[in-house]
Amino acid sequence: MDIHEVAWSDEEGVRRFAAVKEAVRAADAPWEHPVLARQTAGVLRYGWDGEPAGSFLVSVDGVDVATGEYETTSYDNQHLAWLGIDVHPAHRRRGHGDAVLAFLLDRARAEGRTSVGGNTWDAAGPRAFAARHGFAMKSVEVNRRQHLARVDRVELDRLHADALRHARDYELLRRVGATPAAELPALADMTAAINDAPTDDLDIEDEVFPPERVAAYEEAQLSVGKTLLRVYARHRVTGELAGQTVVVVEGERPEVAHQHDTSVVRAHRGHRLGVLLKTEMLHWLAEEQPQVETVDTWNAESNDHMISVNQALGYEIIGRGLAWQRPL
Numbered sequence: 070m071d072i073h074e075v076a077w078s079d080e081e082g083v084r085r086f087a088a089v090k091e092a093v094r095a096a097d098a099p100w101e102h103p104v105l106a107r108q109t110a111g112v113l114r115y116g117w118d119g120e121p122a123g124s125f126l127v128s129v130d131g132v133d134v135a136t137g138e139y140e141t142t143s144y145d146n147q148h149l150a151w152l153g154i155d156v157h158p159a160h161r162r163r164g165h166g167d168a169v170l171a172f173l174l175d176r177a178r179a180e181g182r183t184s185v186g187g188n189t190w191d192a193a194g195p196r197a198f199a200a201r202h203g204f205a206m207k208s209v210e211v212n213r214r215q216h217l218a219r220v221d222r223v224e225l226d227r228l229h230a231d232a233l234r235h236a237r238d239y240e241l242l243r244r245v246g247a248t249p250a251a252e253l254p255a256l257a258d259m260t261a262a263i264n265d266a267p268t269d270d271l272d273i274e275d276e277v278f279p280p281e282r283v284a285a286y287e288e289a290q291l292s293v294g295k296t297l298l299r300v301y302a303r304h305r306v307t308g309e310l311a312g313q314t315v316v317v318v319e320g321e322r323p324e325v326a327h328q329h330d331t332s333v334v335r336a337h338r339g340h341r342l343g344v345l346l347k348t349e350m351l352h353w354l355a356e357e358q359p360q361v362e363t364v365d366t367w368n369a370e371s372n373d374h375m376i377s378v379n380q381a382l383g384y385e386i387i388g389r390g391l392a393w394q395r396p397l
C-alpha cells in the first residue's frame with residue numbers, strides 16, 4: 070500500500086484524490102453535490118479557515134483505493150486530531166480502512182494527541198468500523214437542504230415582519246466578501262457565540278476566534294471563487310454586534326449555496342434575531358443571487374432552536390451523520 074500526501078498544486082494528485090471522494094459520495098451520499106477537482110484543490114490549499122488538513126491518496130499496485138485526511142488546528146483543542154477515511158466502494162472489506170486508520174493514528178500519537186474523532190454518515194458500515202476500533206458515537210448531526218423555489222414567500226414575509234416587531238432595537242446590515250480589518254475584532258467576538266451550539270458528548274473545547282482566524286476563514290472561502298454573504302444585526306443603542314448568519318455561494322456552481330454560521334450573542338437572545346437574520350438572508354439571495362437553487366445546512370440533531378427556525382423556512386432532511394471519538 071502506498072500512502073502519500075497530496076499537495077494542492079499537484080494537479081494529477083488532486084484529480085485522483087477528488088475521483089476517490091466522488092466515487093464515495095456517489096455510493097454513500099448521492100444527495101450531496103458532486104465533488105469537483107478545482108474545489109478540492111482549494112480545500113487542500115486553504116482548508117476551512119487557513120489550516121488545511123493533511124490529505125493522503127492511498128493506492129495499491131497503482132490503483133487508487135482510498136483517501137485519508139488528518140486535521141488539527143493551532144487555535145484550540147490541542148488534544149485532538151480529526152480524521153477522515155474514505156474507501157472507494159469497489160475496494161471495501163479488504164482491510165484498507167483499517168490500514169489507513171492505523172496510519173492516521175500513528176501520526177496523532179507522534180504529535181502527542183490524546184483524542185481522535187471523525188464524521189461518518191449514519192450507515193451500517195461506518196457504525197461497524199467505528200465500533201471495531203473503539204470509537205463511541207458522540208453526536209448526531211443532520212444535513213438539511215432548502216429548495217428556494219419551494220420556499221413559501223408569503224410565510225417568509227410574515228415571519229420576517231413578525232421578527233422585525235420583536236427586534237426593533239436592532240438594525241440589519243449586509244456585507245458581501247471580506248470584512249474590513251477595523252471591524253474584525255468585533256466580528257471575531259461575535260463569532261465565538263457559535264460555541265453555544267450543542268456539541269453533545271464530544272470531548273471538544275470551545276473554539277477560539279482571534280481576528281486573524283476570521284480573516285483566514287473569509288480568505289479561504291473567497292480564494293476558491295465563492296461569494297460570501299453575511300447578514301448581521303447591530304444593537305442600535307450600543308452599536309454591539311448581536312448576531313449573524315453567513316451563506317456562501319459556490320463559484321463554479323452558482324446555483325449551489327451553503328449555510329455557514331448562524332449565531333446570536335447570548336446577551337441579545339430572545340428577540341427573534343435568529344429568524345430575522347435568516348429571513349433577511351433569503352430576501353437578499355432572491356434579490357442579488359437569484360440563480361441560487363439550494364442552500365444546504367448541518368445542525369446537531371439536539372439543536373432544537375436552530376432546527377425549528379430551519380423547519381419554518383422549509384428545510385428538508387437529506388442525510389444523517391454521526392460524530393465519533395475515542396481517547397488515544
Ligand SMILES: CC(C)(COP(=O)(O)OP(=O)(O)OC[C@H]1O[C@@H](n2cnc3c(N)ncnc32)[C@H](O)[C@@H]1OP(=O)(O)O)[C@@H](O)C(=O)NCCC(=O)NCCS
Nearest residue numbers: 154155156161162163164165166167187189194195197198
Ligand atoms: C467505513 C469504511 C472506511 C471501511 O473501510 P473498509 O476498507 O471497507 O474497511 P476494512 O476492510 O478495513 O474493514 C475493517 C473491519 O471493519 C468492519 N467493517 C467495515 N465495513 C463494514 C461493513 N460494511 N459492515 C460490517 N462491518 C464492516 C469489519 O469488522 C471489517 O473487518 P472484516 O471485513 O474482516 O469483517 C468504508 O466503508 C468507507 O469509506 N465508508 C464511507 C466513508 C466513511 O464513513 N468513513 C468512516 C471513517 S471517517
